[in-house]
Amino acid sequence: MKNSLLSALAKNFLGNAPRWYKQAILTFLIINPILFMVDPFTSGWILVIEFIFTLSMALKCYPLQPGGLLAIEAIAIGMTSPDTVKHELLANFEVILLLIFMVAGIFFMKQLLLFTFTKMLTRIRSKTALSLAFCISAAFLSAFLDALTVIAVVISVAVGFYTIYHRVASGKDFQVEHDHTEDSHFVDELTKKDLEEFRSFLRSLLMHASIGTALGGVCTMVGEPQNLIIADQAGWHFGEFFLRMAPISIPVLVLGLLTCVVLEKTSWFGYGGKLPENVRAIMQRYEAHQDQKRTKRDNAKLAIQALIAVWLILGLAFHLAAVGLIGLSVIILATSFTGIIEEHQLGKAFEEALPFTALLAVFFSIVAVIIDLHLFKPVIHWVLEQEGHAQLIAFYLANGILSMVSDNVFVGTVYINEIRSALMEGQITRDQFDMLAVAINTGTNLPSVATPNGQAAFLFLLTSSLAPLLRMSYGRMVWMALPYTIVLVFVGLACVNFNLIPVTDFLYHNGLLIHHSAKAAAATLIH
Template identity: 70%
Template sequence: MAISLGRAFGHNFLGHSPRWYKYTIIACLVINPILFWLNPFVAGWLLVIQFIMTLAMALKCYPLQPGGLLAIEAVIIGMTSPAQVKHELIANIEVLLLLIFMVAGIYFMKDLLLYLFTKLLVRIRSKIALSVAFCFAAAVLSAFLDALTVIAVIISVAVGFYAIYHKVASGKHFTHDDHDHSHDHDLHELKRRDLDQFRAFLRSLMMHAAIGTALGGVCTLVGEPQNLIIGERAGWHFVEFAIRMSPVTFPVLICGLITCAILEKTHWFGYGDKLPESVRHIILEYDEHQDSHMSHKDYAKLIIQGVIALWLIVALALHLAAVGLIGLSVIILASAFTGVTEEHAIGKAFEEALPFTALLSVFFVIVAVIIDQHLFEPIIQWVLQVEKEHHLWLFYLANGVLSMVSDNVFVGTVYINEVKAALMNGVIDNDHFDMLAVAINTGTNLPSVATPNGQAAFLFLLTSTLAPLLRLSYGRMVWMALPYTIVLGIVGLIAISFLLHPMTQQFYEWGIISHHTLSEMSNAASSAH
């Protein structure tokens, strides 16, 4: 009985995860307190590596459980404190509200999104043109909306496409009331032959769109959470932020779109798979079926969702409220005017986002450990001590590398605060601070596409219900993002090193932007708070 009970405990621990993975997590839990007692700095970095490992194994075991166990132990042994964790959660409350409400709000607009993207998919037959369109659309949307919101939209669309295929491949035909049994063998063959290609097709579109969120998110004040923090510290308004970033963001955007087309043309790094003709026929058939069977009630829902989409864009572009609160308004408006009033029906909207919200909260525990154990401090101090003419490219690279292994919001916040302190202490002047702010912002946004944990939108995609359907693992995301990482990273570095300073000086001469005094920056920061 004792042996059986012990085996039962072992079987229940982390469920169906591989046995070696369970043993690895247990070993980490045993080693961490010992190493923390011997060397807290090394133990802190080991914890970061362990948490990244749990993200890499997301398809074997959702990272919330193993990562959460590591985080709980870190608090218990004193690597950080509950107060510091609470501080990080409060500091990132807008991100948490966004996940809870905005992603759920998108759920209530899925009919409109699926309708529009289905039209796009069946009308653009060129995979290259379709991929560039997805990438560019994600970039434009991410410049005004949060990247997480945009990726949630794209995920909803991809899940819709997959559901259409699965419905037909399972034998549930929607064009005829009487099922034709002679079609069964064809459907079975279609499922066997085309499923992998269809997955590869959707995988490539999702990765192009995810990269697009990074290309657009770096451009404006509202594109990413750290952009707001950096812009507030520098005293830049929306237009000035976009102008100051443009010497880097514009060439990066052009090269990113060119890379998208080249990858589809060459079929490198897992790209280039086209939509199987049989699947295109299914989606086209579905589109025609939906159009022919739409009632006035269905049209009314699409019209309402379209009006709410306009409200969403305007409210986010003008920053009328916190992003999450705007998402809450979308939930209320969309559910009220489309007749979704039952509690269980509303609850389905939150199923996708809440596990990731919990995971991100655990991630903030790791961020709290990074702060309390001063893991990034040696790197920051070293960069600041280097000669000023090397600051721009060093800050860009340092932010990029750290953002690959940590949260880019945290990295950007830490670096801009340190640079602002250097400005206040007279170590650097205002103009140098402004250009360093550009280097920090672009560094946290561009090279960070290398890993899913580098950007919240990528991590959300990895841990979504879509990822296992498309066989989109951590390693595959890293591999597919590699060409973009190289191109975006190198083009960004060249622009920071050779274009930023002369273009910024030209902007001063043209009067497009003006030199900031320390008092003006302080006043802008105060008004932002």
């Protein structure tokens, strides 16, 4: 009886995850308290590596459960405290609101999104042109909207495409529901081959769009949450932020888009997948079918959703309210004017975002461990010990490396506060402060594309319901991001090293930027 109970408990633990994976998580849970008693600093870094392991195995087991167990244990043994975790959650409350409400708001605009992107998919036959269009669109939108909002739109579109094809290939009609069956339901081997090609096609589009969010996000103060923090500490307005980032962000954008073209032309790193003609035919039939059966009421819904999209872009671009609250307004407007008034109809919209919201809370628990155990302290001290031009490069690289494994907002906040203190104490000049702030911003935005835990948009994609359908694993994302990582890191580094100071001096000389005295800067920061 006892053995059967233990066997049942073992089977229930992490469900259908592989046995070796369960054993690995149990091993982590056993050794962590022992390591913490021996060396807290080392044990903290091991915990970070263990959490990254759970992210990398997202297709084996959703990271919330194993990562959550590690976080609970970390709090229980004293690696961090509930108060620090709460502080991190409150500091990132706008991101949490965004996930809860904005992603759900996008759900209620899927008719417009599917209509728009189906037209694009069937009209643009060149895969290179289509990939470039996705990358440029994501970059432009991310310069004014939050990257998570943009990637939520792209995921919603990809799910719509996948579902249309899957239902037709399974012998069903065009009704678009989230009904994903197993490959065994496909009618023949040719259909399975088309599916694999279609998956490759969608994977490349998603990765191009994800990279696009980073290319655009670095350009403006509203592009990423840490950008706002850096701009606030530096006292920069929207235009000044753009001009200060331009010596790095513009060359990176151009070379990033060129990389998109090269990858599609060469089919390196898993790119270059074409849309199968059978799938294109299905999409064209779907488009014709939808156009034929569309009623005046359907057209009215599309018009309402288009107006709401305008409100969404304007509201986010001009920061008329917190991102999450704008998302809530989208839910209210979209449902009110399209006849969705029943509670169970609303519930579906929150299914995608809430698991990731819970995972993000666990992630902030790991960030709390990094804070309380001062895991970044040696790197921070090393960077601050550098002088002159070498300090710019050191800040860029240090921010980039740390942003690959931690929260960009946390890393950016830590470093901008450090140089703010240095400015207040007279250790650096205001001009040096400005250039270091640029290095910090670009360092947190560009190298972080290397891993899903470096970019929230990547992590959201990895843990979405779409990832297992497209066989989008952690390792595959790292591999597909690698060429972009190399280009973005080295172009950014070259611009910091050779381009930042002369271009900034040129902007000063032509009156596009204003020199700040250290005394005036300190007064501004105190205020």
